[in-house]
Amino acid sequence: MLRSKTLFLGLALAATAVLTACGGGDDGIDDRIGLSKPSVRVIHAVTGGPNVDVLQNGSLTSMVNKPYKFVSTYFNVETGNQLISFNAAGTQTELARSSLVAATGHKYTVVAVPGASAAETVTIDDPFGKGLLSNKARVRSLNASFNAQNIDIYVTLPAIDLNSVAPTFAAVGYKQASPASGQDSIDLDGNTTYRLRITPAGTKTVIFDSGALTLANNADWLITTIPSDGIAGLTPNKIKVLVARGDDESQAGLELVTTQ
Template sequence: METWMNSRRVLIILLCMLSLALVSCSSKNSGGGAAKIRVVNVIPDAAAISLQLNTDTALVNALPFQGLTQYLSTGTGSREFKVSANGGTTFAIDTTLSVGANNYSYIVFAPVASAQGLLVLETGFTTPNSGTFNFRVINVAAGIGAVDVYLTVAGADLNSTSPNLANVGVGAISGLVAVNTGTYELRVTAAGTKDVIYDTGAQAFTNNQATYQAVIFTKGSSRLPNVALLNVDDAGTGQVNDNLLAEFKVLNASSVASPLNVLVDNNIVLSNIPFAGISNYVTTSAGSHSFA
């Protein structure tokens, strides 16, 4: 009887030790819970990027330019973010960041030769009042500089309107502003000016008490950016809204007698360009136009 009791005590001790070992291993592997990361590729000369964390299997493979994932689960703790571009075997970005059990967006931007990554925390926002939404701006438009951002009724005169968010510098994340839900035209200007460099037309911002993030980035132009609108929701949804503006300039190398006038859609937009002269940039709507 005593032998059986002793054996039972040994078995209980072993089971307890096994239980502790399992808890310890589980805690080590999870790092206190999973992180969720959305990846956004706005490197203008990277047709595709891949992201690997530590030595794990790649979190993202062949994500195209202007591509964005939804939230992807990964481990927490100190994580090495390694980004390769265009199928390369070297890393355009290789940096170690601390990741908690939160939601994030990881935005990769700037040309491949000087690529950067920005890890944006998307957990812990204060819920806005009913009938409003949170809005903030993330400016990664290298080469464009600081910007002002407007949410207005369609066609509103910016000359009599103050920006919702002003002077957001490159690499900066603005604070949150509360805006009434509704349909708005999203426009971006160079900071301190009314010079519109981005216009998306009317967009619905109708999710009550939601949080929206406008990521401003370059798309092969040093003046005209694009915007990715990221929703801070359970899935990590979002979309890229293309700029409705385009720019052009004219070099007069024609055999037409100087000076040269240029018509777009039968309207004179440039006049008196001398031979070998170069005009300033002219802003017009993106799309098909006739030039004469």
């Protein structure tokens, strides 16, 4: 018993050294061993939408008057039922809401997305299953483009021919995450330059090309596609990408437009 405790302590101390060296983000030992309090972040991904106030269980939070591209840091919540809502800034007018049941060790992302006629929400449950000593980047996708309702997403080295590879995230439907909510993000090598390309599902016709992107060690990215023109954007397959970076404390998403 003593030996097992000593081994665990040694691993924990080693992990502490690794995580301290990495810096930034919300990626502590308690997160990696599944003992952290549940936490939530919110994202304003409604292109052209009004600034918003964020409410938790009906009470106004410190997140007020936040514009498009706002990505909050994770904040702890109690286990059990939680209601996250978005109001037009400075008003009682609710734009969208999401209910979730928070569980220990899980992280939740509530995204305000453009619907065909009004804002809607998508909630993603991330169990955050990551090894103590891993420095891999974690990546997940979300299709919030009602004008591109089934897409394939490729995250590859820049020179890769798409005809030679399968999609990283295949046939992602509108308002669907991949991997699905409740499953872990995928792991990719960090400290590496990638290229993000998107096609209509089942084709190799590129409708979005990011050019070169660098994914850092221990990065935690949510890649969200949205209509380029927001709620009014009905042109088929005209999209852009908002990247929420869990390893970045800037509270602003990285907006990408196609290089094509």
